[in-house]
Amino acid sequence: MSNSQLTPGIVPARLPAASYEANFADHEPPLDRHEAQVAADRCYFCHDAPCMTACPTSIDIPLFIRQIATGTPDAAAKTILSQNIMGGMCARVCPTETLCEEVCVREVAEGKPVEIGRLQRYATDTLMAKGVHPFTRAAATGKRVAVVGAGPSGLACAHRLAMKGHEVTVFERRPKAGGLNEYGIATYKSTNDFAAREVDWLLKIGGITVKTGVTLGKDVALADLLADYDAVFLGIGLAGVNALRAAGEDLAGVENAVDFIAGLRQAGDRSTVAVGRDVVVIGGGMTAVDAAVQSKLLGAENVTIVYRRGKEKMSASGYEQEHATQTGVRIIYGAAPVKVTGGARAEAVQFAYTEDSPDGLKLLDEGFTLKADQVFKAIGQTLAGVPEGLTVAAGKLPRHPAPKLWCGGDCAEGGEDLTVTAVAEGRDAAEEIHAALTGAAG
Amino acid sequence: MANLESNFIGIKSPNPFWLASAPPTDKKVNVERAYEAGWGGVVWKTLGSEGPPVVNVNGPRYGAIWGADRRLLGLNNIELITDRPLEVNLQEIKEVKRKWRDRALIISLMVPCDEESWKDILKRIEDTEADGVELNFGCPHGMAERGMGSAVGQVPEYIEMVTRWVKQYSRMPCIVKLTPNITDIRKPAEAAKRGGADAVSLINTINSITSVDLDDFAPEPTIDGKGTHGGYCGPAVKPIALNMVAEIARSRETTGIPISGIGGVTTWRDAAEFMALGAGNVQVCTAAMTYGFKVVQEMISGLSDYMDRKGFTDTSELVGRAVPNVTDWQFLNLNYVTKAHISQDDCIKCGRCYIACEDTSHQAIAMGADRTFTVKDEECVACNLCVNVCPVENCITMVQLPKGQVDPRTGATVGDYANWTQHPNNPSVRAAE
Numbered sequence: 001m002s003n004s005q006l007t008p009g010i011v012p013a014r015l016p017a018a019s020y021e022a023n024f025a026d027h028e029p030p031l032d033r034h035e036a037q038v039a040a041d042r043c044y045f046c047h048d049a050p051c052m053t054a055c056p057t058s059i060d061i062p063l064f065i066r067q068i069a070t071g072t073p074d075a076a077a078k079t080i081l082s083q084n085i086m087g088g089m090c091a092r093v094c095p096t097e098t099l100c101e102e103v104c105v106r107e108v109a110e111g112k113p114v115e116i117g118r119l120q121r122y123a124t125d126t127l128m129a130k131g132v133h134p135f136t137r138a139a140a141t142g143k144r145v146a147v148v149g150a151g152p153s154g155l156a157c158a159h160r161l162a163m164k165g166h167e168v169t170v171f172e173r174r175p176k177a178g179g180l181n182e183y184g185i186a187t188y189k190s191t192n193d194f195a196a197r198e199v200d201w202l203l204k205i206g207g208i209t210v211k212t213g214v215t216l217g218k219d220v221a222l223a224d225l226l227a228d229y230d231a232v233f234l235g236i237g238l239a240g241v242n243a244l245r246a247a248g249e250d251l252a253g254v255e256n257a258v259d260f261i262a263g264l265r266q267a268g269d270r271s272t273v274a275v276g277r278d279v280v281v282i283g284g285g286m287t288a289v290d291a292a293v294q295s296k297l298l299g300a301e302n303v304t305i306v307y308r309r310g311k312e313k314m315s316a317s318g319y320e321q322e323h324a325t326q327t328g329v330r331i332i333y334g335a336a337p338v339k340v341t342g343g344a345r346a347e348a349v350q351f352a353y354t355e356d357s358p359d360g361l362k363l364l365d366e367g368f369t370l371k372a373d374q375v376f377k378a379i380g381q382t383l384a385g386v387p388e389g390l391t392v393a394a395g396k397l398p399r400h401p402a403p404k405l406w407c408g409g410d411c412a413e414g415g416e417d418l419t420v421t422a423v424a425e426g427r428d429a430a431e432e433i434h435a436a437l438t439g440a441a442g
Numbered sequence: 443m444a445n446l447e448s449n450f451i452g453i454k455s456p457n458p459f460w461l462a463s464a465p466p467t468d469k470k471v472n473v474e475r476a477y478e479a480g481w482g483g484v485v486w487k488t489l490g491s492e493g494p495p496v497v498n499v500n501g502p503r504y505g506a507i508w509g510a511d512r513r514l515l516g517l518n519n520i521e522l523i524t525d526r527p528l529e530v531n532l533q534e535i536k537e538v539k540r541k542w543r544d545r546a547l548i549i550s551l552m553v554p555c556d557e558e559s560w561k562d563i564l565k566r567i568e569d570t571e572a573d574g575v576e577l578n579f580g581c582p583h584g585m586a587e588r589g590m591g592s593a594v595g596q597v598p599e600y601i602e603m604v605t606r607w608v609k610q611y612s613r614m615p616c617i618v619k620l621t622p623n624i625t626d627i628r629k630p631a632e633a634a635k636r637g638g639a640d641a642v643s644l645i646n647t648i649n650s651i652t653s654v655d656l657d658d659f660a661p662e663p664t665i666d667g668k669g670t671h672g673g674y675c676g677p678a679v680k681p682i683a684l685n686m687v688a689e690i691a692r693s694r695e696t697t698g699i700p701i702s703g704i705g706g707v708t709t710w711r712d713a714a715e716f717m718a719l720g721a722g723n724v725q726v727c728t729a730a731m732t733y734g735f736k737v738v739q740e741m742i743s744g745l746s747d748y749m750d751r752k753g754f755t756d757t758s759e760l761v762g763r764a765v766p767n768v769t770d771w772q773f774l775n776l777n778y779v780t781k782a783h784i785s786q787d788d789c790i791k792c793g794r795c796y797i798a799c800e801d802t803s804h805q806a807i808a809m810g811a812d813r814t815f816t817v818k819d820e821e822c823v824a825c826n827l828c829v830n831v832c833p834v835e836n837c838i839t840m841v842q843l844p845k846g847q848v849d850p851r852t853g854a855t856v857g858d859y860a861n862w863t864q865h866p867n868n869p870s871v872r873a874a875e
Contacts, residue, residue, distance in 0.1 A: 047793030
């Protein structure tokens with residue numbers, strides 16, 4: 001018998017087969033040539049452009065948009081990629097509404113920014129569709145660098161090092177390279193296996209060997225890497241997940257949102273991914289939104305995000321929140337989980353309303369209970385698997401903790417935990433490594 | 443609602459908007475559709491001599507340039523005069539004029555530059571009851587190679603001669619259409635006047651190549667790998683046309699000659715500008731070819747609203763109103779001192795004014811740390827570039843320094859009107875002393 005939205009429990013195939021393709025289609029379809037030209041024409045080519053300042057990778061946005069407007073999207077792509085080798089993915093996943101587009105002068109003037117993200121995608125897609133890799137390697141330096149973690153920071157670091165003529169080996173614990181691009185991004189933001197295609201395209205630079213299924217501290221030790229290579233870059237991300245610290249957390253049906261997102265990304269047939277009838281997501285970030293929206297798209301009847309603070313404190317942007325509610329997700333602000341109830345499996349979550357006071361968040365006596373056969377924890381990831389001897393401050397590694405050793409991406413201090421920030425940190429670490437290895441300035 | 447009725451050299455039309463002689467006026471079906479849409483008059487597409495009609499190319503006749511969102515800004519064409527038999531055109535003109543008595547219908551003519559040809563064609567059109575003739579001395583492509591069109595319009599003596607023949611062999615009002623492909627537009631206008639023309643119309647199209655195909659290395663529009671210059675028209679040519687109209691309107695030799703204004707008229711505002719510079723009416727082509735005949739309805743409502751706002755009851759109150767204010771550079775007031783002022787409330791901080799001034803002008807705009815842009819009065823020469831590049835209308839304005847105030851740039855006190863002819867740096871002034 002077939003399942004429906006009303007089937008109790010966590011089950012697959014709640015929707016008719018045809019619905020999955022539509023539900024997980026490109027969240028924002030690509031611009032065609034004319035649309036891109038019209039969108040590009042809106043750019044004022046600002047002096048010392050605020051959008052460029054707001055971009056963590058400092059892409060020359062006015063220049064690449066002008067290159068699109070004049071019919072040279074390949075040149076535009078090169079402008080983007082020379083600053084951000086993952087410009088294709090960033091065009092899809094960057095919260096542009098809180099970065100470049102937020103400060104676009106046309107956003108300030110009209111509430112309608114130049115569509116920078118979509119234009120970036122147009123340019124990078126155009127170039128990548130040709131299978132062209134626009135960069136070449138410098139003469140071999142004979143230096144060898146180990147990169148741990150094939151996520152955005154590690155790959156950006158590896159690419160820049162390879163371009164400078166160094167030999168790079170990338171170690172990745174998971175079966176595929178890509179990191180959160182491959183495992184952590186909502187499916188509808190990265191369709192047609194884009195993350196994997198981008199990795200293949202990036203590796204065309206040459207000089208990079210990726211070894212998957214290798215875990216730091218288990219299969220390889222940092223000390224050995226430091227001994228064997230001229231430099232080491234750690235881009236190990238945040239492999240741990242914060243606990244709910246509420247009773248009943250161990251009940252079946254209480255899961256990590258990141259695991260659910262990763263499972264869905266890796267599922268060939270989305271109808272095989274099981275989802276609850278009543279899904280409760282606890283958290284306030286992009287992971288919470290991605291888990292909630294995709295639960296809804298998989299056919300969950302009721303999906304609720306519960307965030308302990310107010311709307312304005314939620315780290316998912318206003319745009320993301322709106323996207324969630326438009327998909328049919330309900331968002332409850334100012335409530336924290338007290339207890340997950342149920343027998344063998346989760347059946348409901350009890351919440352208490354909260355009050356944000358100067359002394360911290362206080363739980364009020366007043367509360368409510370939500371039916372829940374599936375509960376997703378999305379209250380943040382933590383640094384895990386830190387090699388011995390490294391100092392962790394405020395949950396992050398230093399950017400340059402020891403001679404020969406650099407860190408970047410979500411595991412390292414500085415910036416927001418975003419793909420674009422990770423790319424910038426990986427790229428910048430590569431420049432520092434290059435300078436250290438060759439004695440070259442800059 | 444203001445009365446838009448127009449009387450141009452005795453030719454009456456319900457409004458001053460005529461369709462210019464061009465592809466839209468080649469056939470009865472088009473012209474009737476134009477009248478139905480509301481056009482006040484039509485200049486029928488140019489007729490040639492009796493005999494085998496001209497032929498056109500069978501590839502593209504038009505090239506274009508575009509602005510944002512493919513808005514057509516300039517159009518060029520290599521189409522010749524009507525390629526339909528003369529008799530067919532004459533029959534249709536007659537039918538249309540009988541049916542549409544309240545609309546103007548002018549016949550455009552182009553025949554070889556000899557007296558017999560002109561005498562003959564004028565005789566043939568006599569019983570069409572058309573309201574007048576327009577002599578096509580403007581067409582710059584194809585026919586000009588055969589000694590007609592702009593080849594005539596570029597030689598004032600020919601203009602005068604042919605105009606004389608037309609006035610000699612026809613009682614119809616005669617409009618001479620001028621080519622802009624000439625150094626001084628006043629000379630052909632003077633020749634037309636000497637020849638007895640009742641009016642001039644201008645501008646015809648401008649010699650042009652719209653673009654080059656960078657793969658085939660051929661000019662556009664391309665016919666089998668080759669191209670030739672065409673006639674350029676549309677919004678892009680309006681400033682050139684306005685100047686030429688004004689030059690004729692204010693020249694002592696041609697002042698008072700009625701002018702039919704042509705060149706990029708697209709909206710009521712364009713039409714009003716031509717009329718303010720001395721055009722008694724306007725002729726339109728590209729706007730209709732881009733959007734269809736309905737555009738005239740906006741022109742009618744817009745001009746009427748404008749006239750109501752201004753308290754004008756007749757278009758004659760608008761015609762020529764700006765002519766006295768067109769002058770020579772030497773008479774401009776050098777003691778009119780202004781400074782750019784940036785409205786901080788309206789500024790969207792794009793920085794275009796800053797970089798334009800810093801890179802290419804007078805380094806007169808300061809950029810603050812928080813992207814606040816302010817004008818340095820001691821550097822500002824009031825060139826207006828910042829106003830022109832600012833994407834926000836009226837964000838930057840030019841503010842006049844009152845008389846008696848010191849210009850911080852020059853240290854001079856703003857005085858009374860004084861122009862170059864009175865300026866101490868002018869060698870002629872010194873010579874006169």
